[in-house]
Amino acid sequence: MIVTRSLIHGLASAVLAFLVLPILAVLPASFNRASFIRLPPTEYSLRWYERFFQDREWLTSLATSTKVALLTALIALALGTAAAIGLERLRGRLRGVLTGLFLAPMIVPVVVTAVALYYVIRPMGLSGTVLGLALGHAVLALPFVIINVGVSLRTLDPALLRAADGLGASPARVFLTITLPIILPGLIGGAVFALITSFDELVVAIFLSGIQAKTLPVKIWEVIRLEFTPVVAVASTVLIAITVALFGAARTLGPRERSRP
Amino acid sequence: MSLTARGHLATALLLLPALLFIAVWFVTPLAQLFQLSVSDKAGPFAPYAQLLGSEVYRRVFVNTLWLALTVTAISILLAYPTAYVLTRLKGWWWTLAFYCVLFPFWISVLIRTFAWMLLLEKNGPINRVLLELGAIDRPLELLFNAGSVHIGMVHVLLPYAVLPIYAAMIRVDHRLLLASDGLGAAPLMTFLRIYLPLTMPGVTAAAVFVFLLALGFFITPALLGGVSAITVAMLIEQLVNERLVWSLAGAASFILLAVIFALLALAARFVPLGQALVAR
Structure with a gap:
């Protein structure tokens, strides 16, 4: 009995280590001094960080990723918040059908969504633009915003809205003074999830980036397939740092119930 | 009004x-x-016939299904005991373990795959440790084969398996286990007759998610796999970006989608998938 228990605990610990530790291997790799990646490095230096932050192409891709992520979050948040409030007001079958439709981009393989988008966006001249990429990423981010805002809407007591309405507040005033403060954690959570989705996304970006609007993951993808240079480890570390910072923000500011599913 | x-x-x-x-x-x-x-010139379903009629393309579909199936099996086998231990942990340990499961979710699949390239490389740390221990004489070819694709995909998909199983496990009423124990059932019997059936909906939901996600995988097999074992997602990308045969890419996409929706419809009859999806 005790043997079985320690076996199970040992296996679980190994699995948890397997989930986290390999990702951390990227960090020491970025501090290599040599011109190839050696793990662990024999000599440490910030040489490849200097290279990354002085290289025009890497910096441009970082800027492109940032613009795309911000625009994605803006689109997904505006549309997703309204949709989540709308869904909350619906009942019955229609609500189920629309929820399914909004969440469908989570089920359809990203490569299929990407090819389909590329097919319609290319003739419009939107391929290789920040807008085109943001539209694609917003399709993928929308479900996360709707889920996050939806969760925080369920903590909103409808009696409060009726009371404000009965006391003569306009719908705009009810929204600003009651609904908005209560769903704010959900909005922040949704925004952060949208930002992370866009920053990390590669498949849609491979198709829509073209030559003019390469995002950071697309640039990493192109370089990885050619050579194993520590500068890719630096780029990956930068991406991890952005994600962890946003993840931290979501955990501190996001809806409380999410932290204990 | x-x-x-x-x-x-x-x-x-x-x-x-x-x-x-x-x-x-x-x-x-x-x-x-x-x-x-x-709407192909050769007839309405010509691209579908071409894909399913050709030995080469058929093998891509079979490969993808087989890969998704094996990755799902490994993920579930690893996720089940892990989720169980998560239900037994408390306080700080619970938080730490839970973050270990959630952390990889938000790191780009590209970077997780890149990390495995670093570790499994010919001159990478795993080969060097094995060499120094004297377990091998020369570096193993750990990359660009079925093994590395499985490791990379299980690493990405494991959290999707842990969470639904965990959600099913915390709903189990522990008095049932005590009752079974008190009535003299052996621990194995209690597990097989009570705990496993009660947690089965979580396992089914986890298996469905992992399998569906695995079917559409692109980045990990493209970077960690060999050239011979391509997945449907890689085929679609190649058909569009290298060979410019859009009709075939479209047909491959919709065969993949048909499989996914058929499976989803089938699974929805057995488990409330919507709940598990939102619980993510």
Whole structure:
């Protein structure tokens, strides 16, 4: 009995280590001094960080990723918040059908969504633009915003809205003074999830980036397939740092119930 | 205008922008891709016939299904005991373990795959440790084969397996286990007759998610796999970006989608997938 228990605990610990530790291997790799990646490095230096932050192409891709992520979050948040409030007001079958439709981009393989988008966006001249990429990423981010805002809407007591309405507040005033403060954690959570989705996304970006609007993951993808240079480890570390910072923000500011599913 | 009519109008106006957005940038592109795949000069279903009739393409589909199946099996086998231990942990340990499961979720799949390339490389740390221990004489070819694809994909998909199983496990009433124990059942019997059946819906949901996600995998097999074992997602990318045969890419996409939706419809009859999806 005790043997079985320690076996199970040992296996679980190994699995948890397997989930986290390999990702951390990227960090020491970025501090290599040599011109190839050696793990662990024999000599440490910030040489490849200097290279990354002085290289025009890497910096441009970082800027492109940032613009795309911000625009994605803006689109997904505006549309997703309204949709989540709308869904909350619906009942019955229609609500189920629309929820399914909004969440469908989570089920359809990203490569299929990407090819389909590329097919319609290319003739419009939107391929290789920040807008085109943001539209694609917003399709993928929308479900996360709707889920996050939806969760925080369920903590909103409808009696409060009726009371404000009965006391003569306009719908705009009810929204600003009651609904908005209560769903704010959900909005922040949704925004952060949208930002992370866009920053990390590669498949849609491979198709829509073209030559003019390469995002950071697309640039990493192109370089990885050619050579194993520590500068890719630096780029990956930068991406991890952005994600962890946003993840931290979501955990501190996001809806409380999410932290204990 | 009556109050209810005004209410309905407001609801419609709230939903409309997102509906239009999804219609224009998701539904229409998919519909156009479908239209393209069925309007080939050689006949309406020629691209489908070409894909399913050719030995080479058929092998890609079989490979992808087999890969998704084995990755799902490994993920479930690892996730089940892990989720169980998560239910037994408390306080700080629980938080730490839970973050270990959630952390990889938000790191780009590209970077997780890159990390495995670093570790499994010919001169990478795993080979060097094995060499120094004297376990091997020369570096093993750990990359670009079925093994590395499995490791990379299980690493990405494991959290999707842990969470639904965990959700099912915390709903189990522990008094049932005590009762079984008190009635003299051996621990193995209690597990097989009570705990496993009660947690089975979680396992099913986990298996469905992992399998569906694995079917569409692109980045990990493209970077960690060999050239011989390509997945349907890689085939679609190649058909578009290298060979420019859109009709075939469309047909491959819709065969993949058909498999996914058929499976989803089948699974929805057994488990409330919606709940598990949102619990993510």
